[in-house]
Amino acid sequence: MTASEGVTVSRVVVVGHGPTSHRLVEALVDKGFDGRITVFGEEPRAAYDRVALTSYLAGRSAADLTYPLPEGVVLRLSSRVVEIDRKNRTVVTADGHAEPYDVLVLATGSSPFVPPVPGRDAEGCFVYRTIDDLDAIREASGRATTGVVIGGGLLGLEAADALRGLGLATHIVEMGGWLMPRQVDEGGGAVLRNHVEALGLSVHTEAGVKEIVAGPDGRVAGLLKPDGQTIEAQVVVFSAGIRPRDELARQAGLEVGGRGGIAVDDGMRTGDPAIYAVGECALYEGTVYGLVGPCFTMAEVAADRILGGEAVFTRADMSTKLKLLGVEVAQFGAMDGALNVTFMDPVSGVYQKLFVSDDARTLLGGICVGDATPYNTLKPFVGRDLPGAPGELLFTGGPASMDLPDDAQVCSCNNVTKGQVCAAIAGNGLTDVAGIKDCTRAGTTCGSCLPMLKQILVKAGVEVSKSLCEHFAHSRAELFDIASVRGITTFSQLIAEHGTGRGCDVCKPVVASILASLGNGHILDGEQATLQDTNDHFLANIQRNGTYSVVPRIPGGEITPDKLIVIGEVARDFGLYTKITGGQRIDLFGARVEQLPLIWRRLVDAGFESGHAYGKALRTVKSCVGSTWCRYGVQDAVGLAIDLELRYRGLRSPHKLKSAVSGCARECAEARSKDFGIIATEQGWNLYVGGNGGFTPRHADLFAADLSTAELIRTIDRFLMFYIRTADRLQRTSVWLENQGLAYVKEVILEDSLGICADLDAQMERHVATYADEWGAILEDPEKLRRFVSFVNAPGTPDPSIAFETERDQVKPVLIPLEVVRS
Amino acid sequence: MTILREDVETTYWTPVCSYTDLLPERGACALVDDHQIALFRTFDGELFAVGNRDPFSGAQVLSRGIVGTRAGEPSVASPMHKQVFSLVTGRCMDDPAMAVPTYPIRILDGTVEVGVR
Ligand code: SRM
Ligand SMILES: Cc1cc2nc3c(=O)[nH]c(=O)nc-3n(C[C@H](O)[C@H](O)[C@H](O)COP(=O)(O)OP(=O)(O)OC[C@H]3O[C@@H](n4cnc5c(N)ncnc54)[C@H](O)[C@@H]3O)c2cc1C
Ligand code: SF4
Ligand code: FES
Numbered sequence: 001m002t003a004s005e006g007v008t009v010s011r012v013v014v015v016g017h018g019p020t021s022h023r024l025v026e027a028l029v030d031k032g033f034d035g036r037i038t039v040f041g042e043e044p045r046a047a048y049d050r051v052a053l054t055s056y057l058a059g060r061s062a063a064d065l066t067y068p069l070p071e072g073v074v075l076r077l078s079s080r081v082v083e084i085d086r087k088n089r090t091v092v093t094a095d096g097h098a099e100p101y102d103v104l105v106l107a108t109g110s111s112p113f114v115p116p117v118p119g120r121d122a123e124g125c126f127v128y129r130t131i132d133d134l135d136a137i138r139e140a141s142g143r144a145t146t147g148v149v150i151g152g153g154l155l156g157l158e159a160a161d162a163l164r165g166l167g168l169a170t171h172i173v174e175m176g177g178w179l180m181p182r183q184v185d186e187g188g189g190a191v192l193r194n195h196v197e198a199l200g201l202s203v204h205t206e207a208g209v210k211e212i213v214a215g216p217d218g219r220v221a222g223l224l225k226p227d228g229q230t231i232e233a234q235v236v237v238f239s240a241g242i243r244p245r246d247e248l249a250r251q252a253g254l255e256v257g258g259r260g261g262i263a264v265d266d267g268m269r270t271g272d273p274a275i276y277a278v279g280e281c282a283l284y285e286g287t288v289y290g291l292v293g294p295c296f297t298m299a300e301v302a303a304d305r306i307l308g309g310e311a312v313f314t315r316a317d318m319s320t321k322l323k324l325l326g327v328e329v330a331q332f333g334a335m336d337g338a339l340n341v342t343f344m345d346p347v348s349g350v351y352q353k354l355f356v357s358d359d360a361r362t363l364l365g366g367i368c369v370g371d372a373t374p375y376n377t378l379k380p381f382v383g384r385d386l387p388g389a390p391g392e393l394l395f396t397g398g399p400a401s402m403d404l405p406d407d408a409q410v411c412s413c414n415n416v417t418k419g420q421v422c423a424a425i426a427g428n429g430l431t432d433v434a435g436i437k438d439c440t441r442a443g444t445t446c447g448s449c450l451p452m453l454k455q456i457l458v459k460a461g462v463e464v465s466k467s468l469c470e471h472f473a474h475s476r477a478e479l480f481d482i483a484s485v486r487g488i489t490t491f492s493q494l495i496a497e498h499g500t501g502r503g504c505d506v507c508k509p510v511v512a513s514i515l516a517s518l519g520n521g522h523i524l525d526g527e528q529a530t531l532q533d534t535n536d537h538f539l540a541n542i543q544r545n546g547t548y549s550v551v552p553r554i555p556g557g558e559i560t561p562d563k564l565i566v567i568g569e570v571a572r573d574f575g576l577y578t579k580i581t582g583g584q585r586i587d588l589f590g591a592r593v594e595q596l597p598l599i600w601r602r603l604v605d606a607g608f609e610s611g612h613a614y615g616k617a618l619r620t621v622k623s624c625v626g627s628t629w630c631r632y633g634v635q636d637a638v639g640l641a642i643d644l645e646l647r648y649r650g651l652r653s654p655h656k657l658k659s660a661v662s663g664c665a666r667e668c669a670e671a672r673s674k675d676f677g678i679i680a681t682e683q684g685w686n687l688y689v690g691g692n693g694g695f696t697p698r699h700a701d702l703f704a705a706d707l708s709t710a711e712l713i714r715t716i717d718r719f720l721m722f723y724i725r726t727a728d729r730l731q732r733t734s735v736w737l738e739n740q741g742l743a744y745v746k747e748v749i750l751e752d753s754l755g756i757c758a759d760l761d762a763q764m765e766r767h768v769a770t771y772a773d774e775w776g777a778i779l780e781d782p783e784k785l786r787r788f789v790s791f792v793n794a795p796g797t798p799d800p801s802i803a804f805e806t807e808r809d810q811v812k813p814v815l816i817p818l819e820v821v822r823s
Numbered sequence: 824m825t826i827l828r829e830d831v832e833t834t835y836w837t838p839v840c841s842y843t844d845l846l847p848e849r850g851a852c853a854l855v856d857d858h859q860i861a862l863f864r865t866f867d868g869e870l871f872a873v874g875n876r877d878p879f880s881g882a883q884v885l886s887r888g889i890v891g892t893r894a895g896e897p898s899v900a901s902p903m904h905k906q907v908f909s910l911v912t913g914r915c916m917d918d919p920a921m922a923v924p925t926y927p928i929r930i931l932d933g934t935v936e937v938g939v940r
Contacts, residue, residue, distance in 0.1 A: 046920075061904070063879045069920040470894070492866075502848075502866055504891035505900030505907065530848035534887040534902035542902055546882035792851040792862070793839040801859070801876075801883045816881030 010035035013101035017041030020279030021107035027303035029070040042080040084252040108245040110280040119212030124220030141166040144234035151239035183331040191351040268302040293413040321448040330375035333365025333382035343394040380408030413445035469506040516652035535614035545813035551613035556641035557584030566606040583620035609773040621645040626663030633663035635680035654727040675733040690737035721760040836936040850886035861886035871910035872926040
């Protein structure tokens with residue numbers, strides 16, 4: 001029980017379960033509140049990180065985004081509160097449940113504002129606020145080609161990027177004169193517009209909406225602007241601002257602002273001492289805070305007050321920094337001042353402006369588009385003396401030695417100062433950003449302060465930890481050296497002598513890969529089998545329903561008609577879904593574990609080998625047709641690609657390895673996006689290294705030019721072996737190369753500056769000489785084959801939970817329903 | 824949060840395989856009536872049984888995860904998205920709001936038996 005304002009508080013009821021509500025409950029529990037907490041959430045799922053909402057469309061699951069929930073709290077989902085009975089201190093839900101409270105907290109957030117334009121209810125009109133909204137948008141986008149976002153603010157651009165990501169030609173309609181009018185001025189808006197248009201989005205500024213036009217089927221067909229122009233679109237997303245959800249407060253007779261918002265004092269209390277309001281529904285000194293940072297602070301203040309404390313909320317920082325559509329945009333402090341200094345580079349699309357006091361000494365605020373460095377380095381100086389002349393600061397990003405004052409706020413989402421971060425580092429012996437996050441919460445929300453946290457860590461003189469995991473204090477490269485120098489061939493010996501505990505899903509696969517790179521027989525031999533990730537363990541890739549995919553190697557992408565027919569027959573006979581991959585080969589999906597050996601028996605008999613699609617190993621060497629057929633080709637690209645793929649097949653490495661060979665500079669095989677890519681020249685081959693597609697694309701760097709085939713192969717041998725020895729866990733060659741530096745790697749490999757090239761050569765020779773097909777070996781080993789069953793007590797029984805349906809004449813998994821296990 | 828866990832009564836023991844069918848530091852799955860049970864044998868010979876269903880993805884795959892320890896507690900990482908579960912309590916060590924059911928398990932004359940209601 002807790003005394004607050006002389007009243008005993010044993011029942012707290014919270015309405016709404018968004019980020020603010022989550023933080024409030026967590027704070028109450030952390031601070032030792034021992035009464036009953038009941039939370040009502042209207043959405044069908046527990047509170048999730050709304051700031052990261054868009055990542056849901058990029059593949060993060062709802063579970064990923066959901067906050068962990070504290071113990072001992074009753075959460076009622078899909079449960080909307082419709083009435084507050086202040087006299088009886090009870091709330092009532094839409095389905096008639098009544099819940100008494102001693103303290104009631106309204107954390108109802110806000111809802112998107114949908115302007116009252118005709119046609120806004122047509123099918124195909126959406127808002128962008130919840131996971132359900134995103135599901136609906138994704139579904140509708142499947143049938144659409146064009147989308148319009150109404151509103152060119154921060155959220156509007158985020159929504160537009162999402163529509164673009166869903167494959168829609170996307171328009172943005174903004175009433176104001178430029179994009180993001182609340183964060184940038186006209187000059188910044190113009191630069192931002194260039195960036196946005198360069199990405200293929202169409203921008204309409206000073207444009208309103210007259211009507212949403214529906215087709216004869218009642219679905220959205222387009223948007224009519226006041227100037228009479230129609231934008232055809234099948235998906236419309238409204239993002240024209242938010243409105244605080246104050247309807248409950250209004251119904252209960254609490255004071256609300258003229259433009260909405262539940263009025264609160266600096267203790268987050270409404271006019272009724274038993275009722276608090278926090279987050280995006282609250283109105284403090286005439287402002288509704290639409291950012292999580294201040295909302296979290298409100299939650300902390302309210303929790304403290306409920307427990308009898310005296311915390312106060314003060315006006316909060318509304319700085320924003322974001323990376324939208326690959327463009328950095330940031331605004332901090334004031335958006336005007338007596339003087340301003342602007343830096344503009346139209347070529348690289350950078351616009352930066354600082355506002356300063358009339359003596360040009362005190363920083364008042366700033367705007368950045370295209371490069372937000374000043375936000376990172378200068379924001380903590382708002383309201384203070386600048387560490388240099390403003391123009392110089394913009395030009396140089398500030399002197400590197402610039403020291404922040406201790407009370408400067410570094411994380412605005414969680415209101416953490418530099419002093420607090422330094423204290424946490426010193427007090428807990430922290431060595432990494434993850435530790436700072438755990439101890440201070442800084443960096444756990446929008447992430448924009450992470451570079452700053454890293455800087456503070458480095459400045460604190462902390463050597464950043466290289467530990468692989470809790471079991472090894474070594475990096476992968478160190479473990480590689482230990483295993484190779486000491487000749488260690490088992491995980492048990494390595495962890496007993498150089499680690500602690502029994503390992504985990506981080507260190508076991510790393511050690512498995514090291515042992516395989518050092519040539520220790522089949523990856524499923526003896527103890528090695530226990531280290532492998534499921535993909536390596538079943539030599540196949542796990543899929544969302546627990547089935548696996550099968551990828552036979554097709555070196556260089558060249559395949560005979562007979563072999564194609566075998567693949568077709570196997571897929572047909574086992575009912576597998578087939579698809580041509582981006583790696584110039586064929587993937588067969590939907591095999592159950594007990595089918596894998598039967599499928600591979602047929603494939604191996606027809607001359608196929610494992611394609612290692614499951615391993616951190618060589619994947620494919622793609623090719624173009626090259627000089628054999630192509631009228632432009634200058635070398636035999638296919639022949640080289642096949643030779644390289646056969647040479648490096650089965651080579652285990654810190655991450656997967658990809659390659660390609662193009663027959664001329666037209667580069668049809670996209671070699672420069674590969675870990676090692678080769679482009680033919682009149683004289684021989686150019687070798688490029690460190691390319692990457694994927695999450696952070698990088699063009700490969702030219703490593704050596706006009707090599708003969710023998711020189712080329714020797715150079716690649718050394719490059720790969722040096723990478724395998726020295727890279728970190730799951731580090732692609734691109735990142736590894738950037739860390740080592742191209743010049744250094746060239747010295748080591750082309751000039752043998754470390755004198756290790758003979759060693760690297762020998763190691764690769766050993767790999768080539770001892771290569772054996774992993775699937776071929778399994779099929780000869782009855783002991784290993786016994787593991788390929790769904791059930792140890794019923795080897796012939798297929799997993800009954802796996803089911804398929806048909807789409808475009810092929811199977812696809814029936815999605816597994818996920819029931820909520822929370823109560 | 825209160826987590827709903829399958830109640831287990833230990834009255835009915837079902838033999839599922841011989842002890843040597845289980846590899847040290849690896850899992851296997853047993854089908855007992857409608858229940859899929861993930862069985863694990865750790866390096867020191869101890870046995871654990873938890874539900875095979877990964878609650879994050881819904882797929883029946885936990886028996887195929889990597890076995891290890893976290894802060895000394897035996898654990899398995901889901902092969903789907905790598906969340907780690909305690910083999911002792913079934914609780915998800917990355918998200919305390921999630922858990923899988925645990926089952927009693929024993930060896931009788933070299934045969935592994937699990938207790939499923
Ligand atoms: C099948 C395929 C997609 C397709 O249908 O075309 C595919 C499928 C998968 N990719 Fe890929 N990638 C496929 C080509 C690519 C390509 C294109 C290419 O290779 O030319 C890329 C970009 C090039 C690159 O890697 O630099 C690509 C970048 C990724 C990434 C991001 C890597 C990065 O460095 O950012 C991942 C995630 C990872 O590896 O961590 C990934 C991971 C995956 C995984 C393994 C995800 C998973 O763990 O389940 C997918 C499962 C494959 C399966 O079940 O068989 N896949 N993936 C392609 C298989 C190629 C092959 O024949 O082996
Ligand atoms: C796409 C997107 C990106 C964003 N990006 C950023 C960013 O980068 N940085 C930043 O600082 N902020 C960002 N925001 C804003 C941030 O998400 C909000 O500030 C934050 O969600 C506010 O939290 P809240 O809990 O107060 O309100 P909400 O998140 O709105 O949660 C309120 C919850 O209460 C429920 N509810 C309402 N009424 C009732 C009722 N009567 N009964 C039961 N339940 C009810 C609602 O359904 C909702 O689930 C973003 C928002 C969106 C939509
Ligand atoms: S890269 Fe050159 S040789 Fe190869 S297909 Fe393209 S144009 Fe022809
Ligand atoms: S500023 Fe957003 S997490 Fe630190």
